Amino acid sequence: MIGNAISLKLPYDQRMSSALRIAQGKFGRVALLDMDRPLVRHAHPHCHVLLKVEGADTQFSVRDDLVPLTYDSAVLVNAWEPHAYAHDARRPPTIILALYIEPRWLAEFRPNWTASGRPGFFAQAAGAITPRIRVLADDMARAMVAEPGNRSLHETLLSALMVSVIERFTPWRETAVSLRDLARGPSIDRRIRTVAAQIKSDPGAVRQIDDLISGSGVSRAQFFRLFETSFGVSPRVYLNAARLERAVQAVSDSEANLSAISESLGFSVPAHFSRFFHDHAGSSPSGFRAVTRMPV
Template sequence: MSNALRLAKGTFGRVALLDMDRPLVRHAHPHCHVLLKVEGADAQFSVGRRMVPLTDESAVLINAWEPHAYAHFDGQPATIILALYIEPDWLGAFRPNWKASGAPDFFTEAVGATTPAIRRLTRSLAEAMVHDPGDAPRHERLLAELMIAVVERFTDWRGTPYSLRLAAASFVDHRVRKAARMIEADPCRVGDMNRLAGDVGLSRAHFFRLFEASLKVSPRVYLNVVRMERAVQAVAEGTASFAAVSESLGFSAPAHFSRFFHDHAGSSPTAFRHVSALRGGDYETLR
């Protein structure tokens, strides 16, 4: 069963070391998202409408809010993946226009050939997370080196002023903006999309078309993104029972929440909380 081996969180966002042997449902993240292979079999992801490979020499590059899925096939061996979920403000501290990592076209391609430096930094960060799980400063230093190499390799960050890119990406119809605010305010209460469409003054069909045109994801995917980000925070940082977290996010039973979490994060909530709580001195080796 797929599970998290390690998790690092901070102002940079989060980094998960995942042992993957089952598919993930189509989902999205509010961060730029980089997937790097550490060990195991080559793998593949569906990004947008493309199937792209994750190998020793290729990275999968996913823009903020871009729908994607892990396409694991029956009988395929497991893969250890370093998954980066990076906050734009943190990247913007390196160069102001790197804050454009929150824009929908930061990565121009969904897959790119890695360099020896990227492969070395990927392995170094994965090993540091396993062998020294409590050394947060070292993790962030390695992540910074890795993301600088990734951005310089895979983006046209010199091409357009970040202010124009973000401005172009930020226009959202006021009715879609209202619906998004309602979802963010209380995802537990937003389950009926027909009602949500009516609440913002649109027919269901028009609402879905306008929402996806504005935010690049469907209302249901947006709701799931909000639920998942709340779930990650509650599981990783909190002490509430999973039953309480499940109820707060609108799931009818804890088992439904656990399946949702595993299908989106590649890990059970139990394993995710465990690796979030690890401190230095708890060692194991990459298999």
């Protein structure tokens, strides 16, 4: 269990999920989340690993299955794999270490780990962790609390943790990314690729999915079929993922006020943006901003 020197039970004003700490870098981001409410069904463009640090055992919905998150097991979510936090209101909160990892950073360890950005990198949605993963996860959580601005330390600990996770849960020696593999993979319709690029470049400009459909030149039914075949998620989930990543970047790195960020992302009312952010990231945008700007 967590050592006695540092308690992760930090005070909070009301019963709602919050970010205790956020670590960011070229690796992506790591969030230490105090969770006591569900998250909506969503997806990320990264591989996503969830580890319990403290509190009640809990569970996630990954695609259509409920999988446990305990002190001895991890939840493993592939890039663009729909998932949701299925909190049980009868249970106490859970502190979760949530890893959102960039494929390009993983490729610095082994080139074929760029496959982490594609479906199927993790063969299963949950699995028993090793004692080493347990120790590394606890060390990472304690370091984020004790030294919130120490990016070098965070990246060192995260490197060891992710190597252990991948070696435990993926057939990484057989995972290859070659031109032959890519050529054999499903191709993305040119019209759908154009729509996806439009969403990524300016998600706030997309007011209605119907606007994307009308500009694509395909029927509504064909649009949804082609999009889900290409990316594994619906256009709405893809749009929300793009909005969230843009929101996280703006909240963390810019000086813009939250109302301006809300408007730039297409939310007519700031409260709608705050609810969207909380339902997808597990924290209010103001709370998220506060913990990303803690001093070294």
